[in-house]
Amino acid sequence: MSTIDYIYRFDPNSTEDKYLPPDSDSARKALEDGNRVYASWIESCRNHDPSQPCPEFLLPWHGLALDSEHPPRQAPFAVVLGCADARAPIEMVFGQASNDLFVVRVAGNVLADVCVGSIEYALSALADSVKCVVVLGHLGCGAVTETVNAYLHPADYTVKIQSFGIRSIVEKIFTPVKLADDAIHRIWGPDAARHHSYHKSLIDVAVCVNAAQAALDIRMEVRRVGKRDLGVLYGVFNLVTHQVSMPANPHLPASDMKINLAVAPQGAASVNRLAERMAEILRPRARTTQRAGEKPRQESA
Numbered sequence: 001m002s003t004i005d006y007i008y009r010f011d012p013n014s015t016e017d018k019y020l021p022p023d024s025d026s027a028r029k030a031l032e033d034g035n036r037v038y039a040s041w042i043e044s045c046r047n048h049d050p051s052q053p054c055p056e057f058l059l060p061w062h063g064l065a066l067d068s069e070h071p072p073r074q075a076p077f078a079v080v081l082g083c084a085d086a087r088a089p090i091e092m093v094f095g096q097a098s099n100d101l102f103v104v105r106v107a108g109n110v111l112a113d114v115c116v117g118s119i120e121y122a123l124s125a126l127a128d129s130v131k132c133v134v135v136l137g138h139l140g141c142g143a144v145t146e147t148v149n150a151y152l153h154p155a156d157y158t159v160k161i162q163s164f165g166i167r168s169i170v171e172k173i174f175t176p177v178k179l180a181d182d183a184i185h186r187i188w189g190p191d192a193a194r195h196h197s198y199h200k201s202l203i204d205v206a207v208c209v210n211a212a213q214a215a216l217d218i219r220m221e222v223r224r225v226g227k228r229d230l231g232v233l234y235g236v237f238n239l240v241t242h243q244v245s246m247p248a249n250p251h252l253p254a255s256d257m258k259i260n261l262a263v264a265p266q267g268a269a270s271v272n273r274l275a276e277r278m279a280e281i282l283r284p285r286a287r288t289t290q291r292a293g294e295k296p297r298q299e300s301a
């Protein structure tokens, strides 16, 4: 493991204007490219050859942001609803600097009323610059894990969820957890819950469904306020590979090809299809370590 540098660079002689993606597709590409650079920068630190220069992640800081008399005009090109988890810093994850993203963070990236209000504000007051809205979940989400545990063992959680604040988050994630559980049972079979990977898989599927459901809700809100050309996207951040993808397969190694943001589901059926796709990805496979002449052993599902 080598030293790594994360650098914001202000160049007073630069004449370059702040880059603003002209449309939704360009905004999506800027976010995906930013995540590609961020993830590969961390990976290069893991595998760095000490005889080579230390890897740097260099972000330009636009000169207008340092004007001593006037504050810069707020001009983010994307609105991001993300989890409050300290391991998923939104600007870093997408390789962006100050004034690039309008970020709303809340545990479990749930779409609470005040979050909808913040997004509506951005779509109205910052309409000139905002080109897309993104929901970013992450694998290993504590809020989703707590909701899964409350769903599976409600008797153990009656004290914890008596807190109004905690309950308001858990209640919003309950539906995605139920959709994830139903999909796993459809794909794995009626004995799904008996498999040793069921609990972890239920959390992983629920994380994806939770992000998709929030994206669907935001999509309907965006249409309601008449912003039909605005892209609504979603993805899940992997805390190990530092890559954003959808669907998110926690078992695959990092790959630039995997980085992508998905377009928000069109409706409830699309969310269910995603849940089944994730359940299929995580479905226990036949063991490959059988003796010669022996039939492969199917793990119980």
Ligand SMILES: [Zn+2]
Residues within 6 Å of the ligand: 083, 084, 085, 107, 108, 109, 138, 140, 141, 142, 143, 144
């Ligand atoms: Zn989280």
